[in-house]
Amino acid sequence: MSNQYYKFNEKMQIKDPLRVFFLCGSAFTKNDPNDKRNVLKSYIESLNINYKVIILEEHFVFGKMRSGYLSYDHIFMKNLKDIELLTGLFSDKIIILHESISTAAELGMFSSNKDLFKKTCILTPDYFAVEEEKVSNFIRLAFLNSRTPEESVKRITYYPKTNKNIVSNVRTEYHTYFPQNKIKGNLALNINSFIMKDYKEVFEITFKKQKFSKAYTDDSIISYNYNKSELNLNFPIKIIRILLVTIFSLDEFRVKIRSSIAIKDAVSALEDEFKSILKNTLSEIEATDFKNHKLIIGIKDNNIPFRNVIGYFLYTLQAIGMVKLPSDKSKKFIISPIFKILYDNNLIKQIKPSKFTGLL
Template sequence: MNKTFDHIHFNLNTNVNNPLRIIFLCGSFFVFDGKEKDGRKDKRVVLRKYIEDLSPNFKCVILEDKFLFSNDTEKLNYNDIDFKSLKIIEVLTSIMSDKVMVFHESFSTAAEIGLFSGNTNITNKMVILAPDLYSIEEDVISGFLKLSYNNDYFKDFNIEILRYYPGVYNYDISENFRKYHTYFVGNEIGESLDKSLREQLKFETELRVKLSRRTNYTKKNYYSLLENNLNIVMETNNLIAYLMSLFTVKSVKSEMRTKRDDIDSITDSVVIRRKILFKVSAILKEYFNDYIVKSIRADNPSLEFEKYDIILSGHEVTLSKTIDYFVYIIFGIGLIKINEKKIVITTEMEAISANYSNLIVKNASGILSEVLDFE
């Protein structure tokens, strides 16, 4: 680490204006962009374009489009960061997202809804998109789903359900079996759904980021001292905010952009990409851990501890693996890229991360003051 920047650490109590908003799009039967039947694009591809056109800070994640469990020149391999369970991946992606939208039409998506609804950190930001009853001659919100998530009498556990009016064609599973497949007519979401979606995508313009010492009441983001051990607990959204702020620090970006010495002779693009992303992840971990500890010391100069632990609330994935996956996500949504065996921090990432610059502060002569000289 560049010791010139040892005086820099995080602001533990501030707001981020116009933050990055991640929208997780779920569904079944994904048709990859460019392989549509008769010009009919996959519903999630259409919805992604619609959402991302609303704001430059809205970024959609479609897992099937960017990730898989094997090596591929275009997609990232979950196994490289030791993720073996799709369940963990889906839950972690949902927790990292500001909105989770599920196109429900199958047993698989019903299982997804059930998985997500068991986590209170996810249910409040879930939206189910269901086709109109008459379009597919069946109401997919029925039985258990209706009683659990669309109950007129007990509304505390309901999930927002948006109806849309799709086009339908028969998809041949085999010679003797076919099923309905839906699409947006004209690859447009339609006026009615447009109105509903705009309401769902009204986010707060500010994101509150706060980490304070725990007192005798429960906090979601706090640190506490037990004997000589500092325990830090934070929500994933706070972690993402701090990681985004690191992209405004020159020393961090400089280290990321430096080419790894061990890839000059490598020609395999998959191996090159993996090594470069590992480097980005390692740098973020190093700076994050260093800055968060220095921040707490600045917040409580009399606090003495010999070691520390950082736990993320809401899921069982470790901090290290969560940061690995964060790098996957920002690569998957195009905020960082790889060119000539080096990482490229896109102009879009520069613009979005600049909103997080006030999370970076320095201690100048014992006085805490905001200072970020970012590019």
């Protein structure tokens, strides 16, 4: 591999081609074409080639890795709450198919983070169709309150096809489906409106030195500060996702990560490359050599260790079909040809040789 050095641009005009949608909620059956999440996934991904949907149960399990699934244990993710929060942070929108107490708990969990809450929507069946109001008074007053619209979550009601399941003389359960297994009419319009709400096709990212060691809250700013031994950076999670995707545009890096024979090797390859480029970037901005500084990366409003974030990012890439991670059956890291659509950009530049860069 050639000994070349790269940096991110200090200010970057970005047209992010990748949009990720997280579908969670009601019970999921992977191979059932009637399953509402399968139907909604097909609809969303049909809208645009760069729209990708994540359904956790479709790809991931706890414990030992099974055929066709990745294990959270391989990237040290033991807690479903952290997994769902991190998936939500990596996603552009979250849609909860709300029909039970457990899905209400997911709504409560996402509401604890304002960045997640504002991009969350609940999809609920019509009251008369299922003879039951799925939205409790607490949810209505806490999350759908018209008196505080800025703190309310989007609700979309649909009119389902139902199957009755008579449990007893006094209780009937309804299994709900989208009519004809299609998203159309007002439901399609409402989902499309939610998907496009607050969407910015082009936005700017910039590195900015912190004042008084306090990170900036703006989602377009990468905050940083440093001392004699440490370099600290604080990232909004969406920027992390964009910059990690960008690294795959480097020919040398693709060669390196393709040589990974285990998931941990792929995680280390991406983590090392990202940190190296960040040090080069800040060295150029500050005219200071940070090669021997300890790099500490924080994620805005989240305490998940950065290596776990890298691991889960690679899991996400596999879930949306961009890469294939090494496994016991295949000791190869495979990059899909269609991934180039997402990582072909100009956010990284090669550092030209100079007296200063020769120190890096």
